[in-house]
Amino acid sequence: MASAVPRVPRVAIYARQSVDEDQGIAQQLEDCRTEVHRRGWRVVAEHQDNDTSASKERGPKTAWSAMLKAFDAGEFDTVIVTETSRITRSLIDVLDIRPPQRDIRVVVIREGIDTELDDFMLKQLVLLAEREVRIKTERAARYAVGRRLAGHPTPGKPPHGYGWVPSIERDAAGTRYRVDEAEAEDVRRIFREFLAGAPLAQIARDLGDAGSLTRRGVRWHSSTVRRVLLNPLYAALLPPAQPTGHFDATAIDLDACTPGAWEAIIERDQLVASRGRLIGVRANHSGTARKWLLSGLAVCAICSHPVRSASGETHPTARKAGGGAAPSRRYHAYRCPKGHFMRNGDIIDQYVSNICVARLSQEDAIDLITPRSDSIDIAVLNSTREALKGRRQSIASFVARGLMTDIEADGSLMEISRELQAISDQIALAVREDPFAELAVVDDVEAWWDSATLARRRLIVDGLMVVRIKPVGHGRRVTTSDAAAASVDVEWRRG
Known part of the structure; x- marks a missing residue:
């Protein structure tokens, strides 16, 4: 009787690594293919888990789950x-592939394991690996606590405005973040413009128009500007850890942050003011980004509706000397939403810019920058805040020692919380910038105006005047400053 022909194993190759590097996976696959070919077996499938830990549960979307x-x-x-x-x-995964759950034959090339002969060595090596993972996790947890107490951020890509300092280049304090001056200026500009009243979308547009891109090399959007304004890292504050996958910048308690061991780009009070304006307010990522100086600011002199920007087109007539008409061209325009006019916007923008510069260049322009009569002493507010935080810690100590009941503590803590919130609101009000303030030290107003962002110029116009645009009649062209002055009314708010 003829002997039975041995069945050729149908093999699935499994390759995995914790770090996303294609080369490592490729090398594993090549080694496994070589071994399968040497044994004369047949590969029926290849399963790859890149950037996947073997010490944590592998979910239903992994190659491991697909292989099972x-x-x-x-x-x-x-x-x-x-x-x-x-x-x-993990031994749990071994029990997933070996009897009684499943009887998968496991072949490990480098350790010479074949569970068709014996799976004792496989389980022993997995137990040793499991113990090593547990020891490393405990060691990493202790290191993380010490690192956080010292004010050092977690490894990874730093936020826009900072560069990561490799361990070999760190100073005696072990500083991990180094200020990137070019990016840091973007951050300062974002806070400065926002605290002066500029909308998020306008800040994003102005950054893009100035040639600034995010760390990813894309244009700024309202959402990315908002993340910058909420981020405590810019004030050198290390926020408490949050559950993995559930990060919420608005939920960070600044008083629970650890002082960071790196240089701040903005002041804490600026951060408090920005967060105070954003938290609790529904995010508007569409925003109101303007492309022109007066869109939404100037009004129609007839109906008082805010004007809108539009795109006009010239319609040249044929030349008297022959040769046909000149080519038509597109131009920036303002239009009344009720249809009272549509006018070339360039000459109006230039006229309004000229009178703004002229007014701000006069000797009495300093009177426009009036200090607040109810000026707030931020130093006193900060001292009061620290005293309240000290009281809060004392109450916690009294409760722990049995000197105060939970009910008594709750009432005191709620009162302290209200006072702290009131102080934060006052600080936010104190550091909110007047768009005119920086003009107090400007010598050349025209040069400042030319270099200012559109958001800042719009804030100046809005603070100085109400611009009323008049219709000029069909077919009439306004090409000079005098003609623009005759067709635009300015009602001064200041001075």
Whole structure:
């Protein structure tokens, strides 16, 4: 009687690594293919888990889960890996692939394991790997606590405005963040413009028009500007850890932050003011970004509706000397939403800019920058805030020692919380910038105006005047400053 022909194993190759590097996966696959070819077996599938930990549960979207489903469907009977650590660092996963759950034959190339002969060594190596993972996790947790107490951020890509300092380049304090001056100026500009009253979308547009891009090399949007304004790292504050995958910048308590061991780009009070204006307010990511100086600011002299920007087109007539008409061209225009006019906007923008510069260049312009009569002493507010935080800690100590009941503590803590919020509101009001303030030290107003952002110029116009644009009649062209003056009324708010 003829002997039975041995069945050739149907092999699934499994490759995994914790760090996203294609080269490592490719090398594992090549080694496994070589071994399968040497044994004369047949590969029926290859499963790859890149950037996937073997010491944590692998979810239903991983290649590991797909491989188990393929085995259950009868597609293969043997899995081959380069090392035990590639298939798992957890005994639970071993019990998932070995009897009684499943009887998958496991072949490990470098450790010479074949569970068709014995799976004792496989389980022993996995137990050792599991112990090593537990020790490393405990060591990392202790290190993380010490690192946080010292004010050092977690490893990873720093926010826009900072660069990561490699360990070999760190100073004696172990500073991890180094200010990137070019990016830091973007951050300062964002806070400065926002605290002067500029909308998020306008700040984003002005950054893009100035050629500034985000760290990812894309244009700024309202959402990215908002994230900058909420981020405590810019004030050198290290926020408390939040659950993985559930980060919420608005939920950060600044009083619970650790002082960071790096240079701040903005002041804490600026951060408090920005967060005070944003938290609790529904995010508007569409925003109101303007492209022109007076859109939404100037009004129609007839109906008083805010004007809108528009795109006009010239319609030249044929030349008297022959040769046809000149080519038409597009131009920036303002129009009344009720249809009272549509006018070339360039000459109006230039006229309004000229009178703003002229007014701000006069000797009495300093009177426009009036200090607040109810000026707020930020130093006193900060001292009061620290005293309230001290009282809060004392109450917690009294409760722990049994000197105060929970009910008594709740009433006191709620009162302290209200006082702290009131102080934060006052600080936010104190550091909110007047768009005119920086003009107090400007010598050349025209040069300042030319270099200012559109948001800042719009804030100046809005603070100085109400611009009323008149219709000029069909077919009439306004091409000079005098003609513009005759067709535009200015009602001064200041001076």
